[in-house]
Structure formats: structure tokens, C-alpha cells
Amino acid sequence: METFTVRSSARTDFRQINQEVSTAVKATGIKDGICVVFVPHTTARVTINENADPAAREDIESTLDRMVPWDGPYRHAEGNSAAHVKASMVGHAAVIPIDRGRLALGTWQGIYLCEFDGPRTRNVHVQVVSS
Amino acid sequence: METFTVRSSARTDFRQINQEVSTAVKATGIKDGICVVFVPHTTARVTINENADPAAREDIESTLDRMVPWDGPYRHAEGNSAAHVKASMVGHAAVIPIDRGRLALGTWQGIYLCEFDGPRTRNVHVQVVSS
């Protein structure tokens, strides 16, 4: 298992990590299998979405923030319940086939670390299994 | 890795793909392991949900459409930001155990390609690893 870190710069902040994940997969030498990108946090996650127009990423960030407002009838003492809710909506891992030594991502697919309670430094684990 | 295509017929359209996934898994001959169903698009995804009453599937489609309206304060020039948001809510992959040569799906579980910006023809990748 490989681990790298990502630094976020706002409360809600999606950071593309395709390069870091691809490098970790290539280092294993595995040609055919599955890659798991796992975020070991409860207020940051990972998603796969549009990598071309930054406005698409910003629309996802702002729409999730409208759906789950930061201030609400929450009881959790840390005050970041909205981040926990968005974390469970978006998911803790990306699971991507490896085909002929490469991630089988679509042309427009970017892998994003999804920060929901930043800015912070986050860990990302990459684990690979072969077919 | 196997790939098949699915044709959607509306903007939001969930299409059951159990048969195509089962066929791909059986072709590998693997008896014990994991199957990953991966959609290499950013406005279509995959979910597992009720396969019996079509009204259940339609309620999921229409509820997600109400939660994330097509028209909203979006900036992405393509005009399909709602589809991108729903994609990150529903998830890019299904991960299913293979047990004694079969997908370990529950009785009522259907695998669905989730179209959020159709109608289009979509690719679905199936990758399998053995235990």
C-alpha cells in the first residue's frame, strides 16, 4: 500500500490526484487488476468526476454545500456535521480497473480528493490487487 | 477486463445490467473473488437497488431529480451540472463479491447503469480479481 498527502486550501475543496494515483499504480508493475483509492478520514473523501472545466467541479462543490448547509440543527460538538454528511454521500473510496498497466479511466474522468472540512493536510492510500 | 455498452432513452434513465455483468463474470471462470462494475463517464454511474417493482426505480430517479434540479445557479458551460452532482452522489462503481462462481447479490438487488444526461450510448467495464 502506498500513501501520499494532499493539502486543501478551503473548507470545501476538490483537488485532482490522477497523477499521484497513476504513479503509485505504475510503481507496482501490475498489468491487470483493481486499484483502490482510500481516504482514511471522516470529513474528506474521494470522487471521480469531470476533469476539463473547473466550473463543473465548482458546481459540484457548491451544490453539495447548498444541499447540506454548514449551519443546521446539528448536535455533534465539533460543529462539522455537514462535512460528515457529505462524506457519507460521496463515498470513502474510488475503485478503478487496471487494464494493460493503466487505470481504465474515461477521457473526462478526474480523481478528486474531496475536502469538506479544510483547509487541512489529508492522507490518501492506494492499494492494488492483480487479477 | 470486459466492456459492454448500454443505450439510454431519456435524460434520467436507470437500465438494469445484471445479465451483462453475470455473463462477463462467468466467462472468467473465477469462483471466489470480487467483481468491479465501472462506468468510465462523468454523467452516468452505477448503483444497486430494487429489481422487482419498476416504480421503486422511478421513485429513485425522480427523487434525485428533485434534490438536484436541472436548472440552478450553475456555471459549467455545458449546462449539465446537475448530472455531474448526481454522479458524485451515486458513485462510479459497483463492487460485488463473487462466491462459488456467482455474484453474491441479494434476491432483490438489481445492478443499474444510471444515466443522468441521456439519451446516449454508455460503456460499462467489468473487471474481476480472484481471492
Next chain:
Amino acid sequence: METFTVRSSARTDFRQINQEVSTAVKATGIKDGICVVFVPHTTARVTINENADPAAREDIESTLDRMVPWDGPYRHAEGNSAAHVKASMVGHAAVIPIDRGRLALGTWQGIYLCEFDGPRTRNVHVQVVSS
């Protein structure tokens, strides 16, 4: 593949299952690989979220319930469409790296069976593949 059961005690009820999953993983003897926790139901799921303050878990439960009200313009005859919607939002599986014989969970990460149409007894499958 290992299977265990969880008993829920309310309509919406998140039950922590770290111990059951860890036991199943240790029994395999696998040191390096991936663990899939799969829920073979369509109105119960699995998520990973905060394990320390019970109020965080309760805020996630109640916020999802507010976002997807139990009563709404649903057509599914069983009357539990809200549970099906939340199931597709939260996801059917947890996928966790195994590193040096242990689940690579973060300090604050709990694995939860997410009941959305309880109380019921639910099955949870654990499948493991090695790197």
C-alpha cells in the same frame, strides 16, 4: 466469503460493525490486499464515518432523513421509497485496504451498517482478496 448478521432497532439506525469485519479479515490470514464489506439488501447499506461522538452518527441519520422525507410523491407500493433513495446515495459496499494484516482504517473511522427501513435483521458479506 464470510457472512454475519446485524439487528437494527429503528427505521433509520446506523450500527457499528468494525469488530465483526476485523474478525472476518483476520480469519483469512491475508496480510496485504482489499476487503469488501457488501450489504445484499436494497434498503440497508454500509458507510464509513466518525466512530467517537454518537451525536455525529445521529446527525448523519437525521440529515439524510430530512433530505429524503419518508412521505413524499412516491409511487412504489411498499411505501419505503425514501429508504431506496438513501440506499443509492450512501452506497452498497465499503472497500478497505488491508495492510500488514490489518484494515487500513483511519483513527476515527467506524464501519456502519446503515439501516433505512428497520427494525430488521440484515446480512453483511465480507470478501477478501490478496495483492
